[in-house]
Amino acid sequence: MPELPEMETYRRLLQERIGGRSITATLVQREKTINLPPNEWNRILLGNRITLVDRRAKHLLFHLESSHVLLLHLMLGGFLYYGSTEDKLDRTAQVTISFDDHILYFHGLRLGYLHLLTTWQLDERLDPLGPEPLDPSFTLTRFTELLTEKRGILKTALVDQHWLSGIGNCYSDEICFDAAILPTRRIPELTDEEIKQLFHSMQAVLKEAIQFGGYMEPPFYRDDDLTGGFNDRCRVYDRGGEPCVRCGKLISKGKLSSRKVFACTNCQH
Known part of the structure; x- marks a missing residue:
């Protein structure tokens, strides 16, 4: 499932390509x-102009000149492709939105959605989300305060979108590895120094993942060499049975509440 870095990569690429452009056609399959x-849907969208492409947690927000907002959540299996009719992918798109000769294809939205909302509907929908881990106002002090509210397992907290938004399976494991802390640790056992390291690892891992285009592999456009670049830089996620890049021992793969967990049980504590 796309997480904060993947959606931030999409946001930046989309803002460059469709920001300020008007919608010329739509198709809902x-x-x-x-x-x-x-x-x-067509009546509101046709001729409407994209004023801003924004992101909140794992959502993309397409702000329209009419003051409506298209809210996208890709869920599991969803991805985007931007191109012409000549270089489109050989896959069914659940929705397409055209900008003259270029088309934004929404693929894999069997579980995901693209909803057209008013601004108050949007606020209501996003209100339950927790703070953004890369927001400048999200400090170590605030992170420590949030942790005092939790008594469970670290990974479970990190992927809780109501507690802290944007982090999922992949980056919870990558953050814990970077901090040398097992994702299965109980939160009350964490020391002040471990909390500090966890906070800095969260910032570093998410920023690096954004820099290298996240871990999702489908390209966003033809000749795209950014999207998915972080996949080869993952240290533990989907690396079960491979040597740890830090100590050489094998990465373990387990499950926690039906979620996959990857960690090095030798150098994470």
């Missing part, structure tokens, strides 16, 4: 993906 009847 799967009505369950949207939240309005297709006729009303």
Whole structure:
């Protein structure tokens, strides 16, 4: 599932390509993906201009000149592709939005959605989300305060979108590895120094992942050499049975509440 770095990569690439452009056509292949009847959907979108592409946690927000917002959540299996009819992927797109000769394809939205909302509907939808880990106002002090509210397992807290938004399976494991802390540690056992290291690792890992385009492999456009670049830089995620880059012991793969967990049980404590 795309996490904060993947959606931030999409946001930046989309803002460059469709920011300020008007929608010239739409096509809905799967009505369950949207939240309005297709006729009303088309009426509002056609001719409307994208004023800003923004992100909140794992969501993308397409702000429109009409003051509506398209809210995208890719969920499991969803991804985007931007191109012409000549270089499109050989896959069904649940929704397409055209900008003259270029088209934004929304693929794999069997579980995901693209909803057209008013600003107050958007605020209501996003209100339950926790703070953003890369927000300048999110400090070590605030992170420490949040941890005092938790009594469970570290990984479970990190992927809780109501507690802290944007982190999922991949980056929770990568952050814990960078901090040399097992993701299965109980939060009350963490020392002040471990909390400090965890905070700095969270900042460093997420920023590095954004720099290298996240871990999702499908390209965003033809000749895209950024998207998915972090996949080869993952230290533990999906590396079960491979040698640890830090100590050489084998990475272990386990499960925690039906979630995959990857860690080095030798150098993470």
